Amino acid sequence: MKKKIGSTLVVGSGISGIRSALDMAEQGYQVTLIDKEPHLGGVLTQLDYQFPTDHCGMCKMLPLVERDSSSQYCLRKGLFHENIDIMLSTELVAMEGEPGKFQVTLRQKSSIVDQERCIGCGECARVCPVEAPDPFNGGLTDRKAIYLPVPHNIPNAYVVDLDACTHCGECEKICPTHAIDFGKEERKKFRILVVDDELIVRDSLKEWLLDEGFDVDMAESGTEALEKMSKEHFHLKLLDIKMPGMDGVEVLKRAKEIRPDLPVVMMTAYATVETAVEAMKIGAHDYLMKPFDPDNLIPLIVNLYHDIQSAGVKEMEVGSVILAGGFDSYDPSTGKDTYGYGLFPNVVTSLQFERMVSGTGPNQGKILRPSDGKEVKKIAWFQCVGSRDQQADADFCSSACCMFAIKEALLAKEKSEGQIDTTIFYMDMRTFGKDFQRYRDRAEKESGVHFERSRVHSVETTGKDDGTLRVAYADTTGTKHEEDFDLVVLAAGQRPPTGAEEVAETCGVVLNPWGFCQVEGFSLSRTSSEGVLVGGSFSGLRDISESVIQASSASLEASRLIHSKGGGLAEEVSPETGFRDVSREMPQVLAVLCKCGGTLSESADFDEISSWLEAQGSVTGVHAIDSLCTHEGWDELKETLQGNSANRILIASCMPYVYARKLRELGRSAELNPELMEVVDIRTLAFPGRDTEKEAVHQEVRAVLSMGIGKLKGMDPLPVATSRIVQKALVVGGGIAGMTAGLAIADHGFEVTLVEKAAELGGNARTLHRTIEGHSPQELLEESISKVEKHPLIRTHTGAKIIYSQGHVGNFSTSIEKEDGQGETLDHGVTVLATGGIEAKTESYSYGESEAILTQHDLEEKLAEGGVEPANLKTVAMIQCVDSREEPRNYCSRICCQSALKNALFFKKQNPETDIYIFYRDMMSYGFMETYYSEARKAGVIFVPYDVGQKPEVSVEDGRPRLSALDPILGREWLLEPDLLVLSTGVVPDAGREVAEQFGVEVNQDGFYQEAESKWRPVDFIKEGVFMCGLAHSPRSIAESVAMAEAAAQRALRILNSDRLASGSVVAEVRHSLCALCERCVAFCPYEARHHDEDEEMIVVNELMCQGCGSCAAVCPNSASVLRGYRDQQVFEVIDAALENVV
Amino acid sequence: MTRKQTDLGIPVGESDLLESVQEKVRACMQCGTCSGSCANAFAMDLTPRHLWRLAQLGETEEIFNSKTFYLCSACYYCTLRCPRGLKLTETMGALKRLAADQGIKKHKQSSNFYDAFIKTVERYGRVREIEFINRYFFSLKDPFLPLGFTSLGLKLMRKGKISLQLPILVPIKDDKGKVKYFEGRFDKLFRKVEELEARS
Structure with a gap:
């Protein structure tokens, strides 16, 4: 059991919410993870493929150290971690207190279905008469009113969509485990007071409500109502607003004094809606609009009843709150420009298309036209739908849609073996992330995805009513084209999540003009309210890697805050219970059979199975339990185990995945290692309705049982190894990223050594004077340097260099040479590499031949020194993507467009008469940066797109640059003689390669550090214990570097936090007597957990780094490498058992 | 100059x-x-x-x-x-x-066309084709131009699409009841609008 030193609340369980929760949990905090949806995973449950890898990989977020504390299966199916409490269908409704000690109130909606009892058999959905569009498939298919939120979740319980449900009660009747309860019996005890001056309203309401089984009382005036209230107990009050004498609002006020907890629902005519809204502010629960239609009203009241009656309200104290509410997609049918969405079935959003290519989608992954199910031959993607559109109130870019579209086009190509014709209509292809540009180039050149720089005006039909869509557009030269497509995919942009305003108000955070969470200064995770952090797309849409980084930054800040408050919410630490040593005993298996409440007896005979089991050699006992999933059943099992001498437990029930957590608990109570327990699924085999002979079912059941026995017999668990951790960190690089990471680690009480090769701290930020948002990097720099210098736990070596480093996670040893030439060897448990980047040097565009030709960096410095006088400038030209986004430096440096916009706007502000020309390929003003692009356009900056095959040409005459370029819109040559020519040359890594070699980590082809996984582990190296941040990973802004540094620190802290770390129970080991030292396993190990120890002449496995994947066991020619829990003999026995009982 | x-x-x-x-x-x-x-x-x-x-x-x-x-x-x-x-x-x-x-000379034809159109509308609140086209032709000061349209004009007239109409004007009298000048029915309205626009 891990120590719990504080707790945090994470609101939203998408990628960033899960990342933050796991971060905090891995550090030992108690986490409550809530989501208003009935499922985990947010939008990612709907997305099967991610760019640029084109597969999923979400599981890579799971813990790598102490991994037994968490589930280790597909994260899209579900998550379990012993420090995380997951509450679904839950919202944060109130928050009080101060940072470090917030009192939060959570409200959990009832799902009608008891999630513990539901076995996911689907009988309820079969009988449900209601069909509703299935949001999981983007509305492309229908589902029942009782449904599985995500079809592949584990465990997977049904929920009721109360808005669609007609309360017919069919599902309640058929449920085999009695998990569904609409509470009809309870309704009789539910008293409703109807207050209205009109008799007819009172009477009809009473009649309707009595029909529904409620207990109703009436009052004709406010006075009478108050009188009744003071005498009797009611559960709900329906209150008219307009009444003679005392009006509804007044009654409400007084009612709140008498019975503050009584829910009051206002009844209003259209004219008094505003009053009703006012009433909600003073405590009304909701309001209903007159005139009433019983068909609408009754379900509303029934829902209210469920809301009030069965909603669980939970209050708790947490140290910090992380908001990870994600985003909502723009609904194109609500805009001015619908592109026929909602009208033509063959116009879909990108999310719907994602469902269309998914194996769990409407056509199992076949791309068919929604209109007629015909094969799709031609698809068009329209970018910027509801983004970069001021008419849709969206002066922002949604950042991820461009890559999303490229990915979808590639998927379409792949699924159709290149047969589908794909065109992407775009304004700027924003491929600003790491490796994105090459991904785009591959799509265009290798896969034949067609890119058309044009914004389409509208979609029309061909007039033949055959579902084909006609798209008219003008290309860059102005030529008009008409083209027919089978499918049009709209890249629907981001919108703030529903309920963002309420959450913001509850938590006191400020939203930006578009309703997203506003972040503070150079932080991407701090909000305006201390102790409330934001992660992921709630502060603006971002791709997975950025979300993961930001989520970790948020958890770091949350943890830092709790730590600074002394972690005052400590819970009791329960002592670790020891397991019985059974290694010298013969295997004795106790088989436990779950009868699933009797449902299985129809198709299987339990007595027969029991007697067969008893006859098995190592089985010493058989015990049948009615239903194991209930508390009673579980307690019965626990009791059976008390004093039982069995040393192996075989549980035959359902859904083995679900039991991971329960087995750990059982292990503790029975003092038996959970590794010696096995769960097999007999329910799927024996569930009625399979139309199979009883004997055949028995044979299958016997097969899985004997496989389980085989596996258990061969189990010989060793105590889980733990490794000692040197609780110190080494940070290489003293720029903003390095200092931020160092401070973050040191603030948690660990020693940090900061090594910087330059004579001073600060790195790139020394030469930056303002950001486009108007923040001052110099202030950040001064603040960081002074904090680093004053911090008692940080030792700084400037002018120092790394000589040599060795070791592995938890135990590194690095030699450095200090400024004075002296050497020093440092022991540390983790390493953070923040070696930074520098502006690329160039020889293009006559750089160096004229003083008037500068790089953006040169310009920045000259402006700071006063070397450029804006008032004297008549013409300024800037060229973007100098030597970038083409081989060999085929990546976007991401910050140059911002720099160009920033400097152009600065010039225009100083002297509006200056003509400014920016020659660009795609303006990468992603996210809310788009506003500055709009601003620059409005200020009269002239933007000229150029093609990489036809770059501007620069010559120097009499010391003055002359620039000629083609304007593709007018199709004519330009000739400029600018006073200044500014080149955006981009970023290259500074010391990456050498340092990488010293630390034994990888760099990519551009010399940037190679992360373990670009999406899910963006700050980790493959080599555990070494982390990266800042420009050395990829070009990024200061705020983005800070976030990444915090994320790296977060990853480091999960290792530093304990003095010992436990490996997983399934790890590889080497039988040295058989090992020929061929080193194939070393080469194959994907986690670099093995090395050849030449002194000892043996292959050594680092148990902390080993993830138990089994690659080594598979490649070893001598069977010298084995995986604990999957030994050859044991696996053969399982296979034999399966074959013996084969049908 | x-x-x-x-x-x-x-x-x-x-x-x-x-x-x-x-x-x-x-x-x-x-x-x-x-x-x-x-x-x-x-x-x-x-x-x-x-x-x-x-x-x-x-x-x-x-x-x-x-x-x-x-x-x-x-x-x-x-x-x-x-x-x-x-x-x-x-x-x-x-x-x-x-x-x-x-x-601008190049756009003379087009701007005259617009001008002739709106002048007719100012008079009657609607287009009267004959007067409109006559105004336009006169404004171009090219006597040969209308000839090119003769056959079209006759065709339209035959089908009753256009007819010869005399201008209908409102006489404006001075205090003594003597007619000062004639103006279109909507001239006043447009004058008022102009006044209002000038004010705002």
Whole structure:
């Protein structure tokens, strides 16, 4: 059991919410993870493929150290971690207190279905008469009113969509485990007071409500109502607003004094809606609009009843709150420009298309036209739908849609073996992330995805009513084209999540003009309210890697805050219970059979199975339990185990995945290692309705049982190894990223050594004077340097260099040479590499031949020194993507467009008469940066797109640059003689390669550090214990570097936090007597957990780094490498058992 | 002192002639939505996107050398969908007005046509074809021009599409009841509107 030193609340369980929760949990905090949806995973449950890898990989977020504390299966199916409490269908409704000690109130909606009892058999959905569009498939298919939120979740319980449900009660009747309860019996005890001056309203309401089984009382005036209230107990009050004498609002006020907890629902005519809204502010629960239609009203009241009656309200104290509410997609049918969405079935959003290519989608992954199910031959993607559109109130870019579209086009190509014709209509292809540009180039050149720089005006039909869509557009030269497509995919942009305003108000955070969470200064995770952090797309849409980084930054800040408050919410630490040593005993298996409440007896005979089991050699006992999933059943099992001498437990029930957590608990109570327990699924085999002979079912059941026995017999668990951790960190690089990471680690009480090769701290930020948002990097720099210098736990070596480093996670040893030439060897448990980047040097565009030709960096410095006088400038030209986004430096440096916009706007502000020309390929003003692009356009900056095959040409005459370029819109040559020519040359890594070699980590082809996984582990190296941040990973802004540094620190802290770390129970080991030292396993190990120890002449496995994947066991020619829990003999026995009982 | 003029008759040195137009389209980012949708683009020598580009660059001469803006039929399709929310149809209108105000020879026919049209409307509140076309022909001061339309005119008349109508005018009398002059029925209304517009 891990120590719990504080707790945090994470609101939203998408990628960033899960990342933050796991971060905090891995550090030992108690986490409550809530989501208003009935499922985990947010939008990612709907997305099967991610760019640029084109597969999923979400599981890579799971813990790598102490991994037994968490589930280790597909994260899209579900998550379990012993420090995380997951509450679904839950919202944060109130928050009080101060940072470090917030009192939060959570409200959990009832799902009608008891999630513990539901076995996911689907009988309820079969009988449900209601069909509703299935949001999981983007509305492309229908589902029942009782449904599985995500079809592949584990465990997977049904929920009721109360808005669609007609309360017919069919599902309640058929449920085999009695998990569904609409509470009809309870309704009789539910008293409703109807207050209205009109008799007819009172009477009809009473009649309707009595029909529904409620207990109703009436009052004709406010006075009478108050009188009744003071005498009797009611559960709900329906209150008219307009009444003679005392009006509804007044009654409400007084009612709140008498019975503050009584829910009051206002009844209003259209004219008094505003009053009703006012009433909600003073405590009304909701309001209903007159005139009433019983068909609408009754379900509303029934829902209210469920809301009030069965909603669980939970209050708790947490140290910090992380908001990870994600985003909502723009609904194109609500805009001015619908592109026929909602009208033509063959116009879909990108999310719907994602469902269309998914194996769990409407056509199992076949791309068919929604209109007629015909094969799709031609698809068009329209970018910027509801983004970069001021008419849709969206002066922002949604950042991820461009890559999303490229990915979808590639998927379409792949699924159709290149047969589908794909065109992407775009304004700027924003491929600003790491490796994105090459991904785009591959799509265009290798896969034949067609890119058309044009914004389409509208979609029309061909007039033949055959579902084909006609798209008219003008290309860059102005030529008009008409083209027919089978499918049009709209890249629907981001919108703030529903309920963002309420959450913001509850938590006191400020939203930006578009309703997203506003972040503070150079932080991407701090909000305006201390102790409330934001992660992921709630502060603006971002791709997975950025979300993961930001989520970790948020958890770091949350943890830092709790730590600074002394972690005052400590819970009791329960002592670790020891397991019985059974290694010298013969295997004795106790088989436990779950009868699933009797449902299985129809198709299987339990007595027969029991007697067969008893006859098995190592089985010493058989015990049948009615239903194991209930508390009673579980307690019965626990009791059976008390004093039982069995040393192996075989549980035959359902859904083995679900039991991971329960087995750990059982292990503790029975003092038996959970590794010696096995769960097999007999329910799927024996569930009625399979139309199979009883004997055949028995044979299958016997097969899985004997496989389980085989596996258990061969189990010989060793105590889980733990490794000692040197609780110190080494940070290489003293720029903003390095200092931020160092401070973050040191603030948690660990020693940090900061090594910087330059004579001073600060790195790139020394030469930056303002950001486009108007923040001052110099202030950040001064603040960081002074904090680093004053911090008692940080030792700084400037002018120092790394000589040599060795070791592995938890135990590194690095030699450095200090400024004075002296050497020093440092022991540390983790390493953070923040070696930074520098502006690329160039020889293009006559750089160096004229003083008037500068790089953006040169310009920045000259402006700071006063070397450029804006008032004297008549013409300024800037060229973007100098030597970038083409081989060999085929990546976007991401910050140059911002720099160009920033400097152009600065010039225009100083002297509006200056003509400014920016020659660009795609303006990468992603996210809310788009506003500055709009601003620059409005200020009269002239933007000229150029093609990489036809770059501007620069010559120097009499010391003055002359620039000629083609304007593709007018199709004519330009000739400029600018006073200044500014080149955006981009970023290259500074010391990456050498340092990488010293630390034994990888760099990519551009010399940037190679992360373990670009999406899910963006700050980790493959080599555990070494982390990266800042420009050395990829070009990024200061705020983005800070976030990444915090994320790296977060990853480091999960290792530093304990003095010992436990490996997983399934790890590889080497039988040295058989090992020929061929080193194939070393080469194959994907986690670099093995090395050849030449002194000892043996292959050594680092148990902390080993993830138990089994690659080594598979490649070893001598069977010298084995995986604990999957030994050859044991696996053969399982296979034999399966074959013996084969049908 | 005679002011210098360009070939088109635009006074040289009036660099801010275009300023109001530039102001309207400065934020254009050349996405092409307008051009892709323009119903009359087939007849235009420059697409709307080209026109905005030229405006951004201050190419007055070229803009007024083009007949694009006169071909705009004000369907508002482009304005409806411009992602920058630019008032493009209005900008086309502004260019028409500028061309008329500057009396640019190249656009004489078009601006006279507009002028003749609105003058007829001012008189009657609707178009009266004969008077409208006569006004137009007279304004061009080319006696041979109407001849080209004779057969069309006769055809239309035969089918009863147009008929010869005498101007119907309201006599305006002075205090003594003597007719001072004649005016259209709606002249007063338009005068009032002008007054109000001038005031605001």
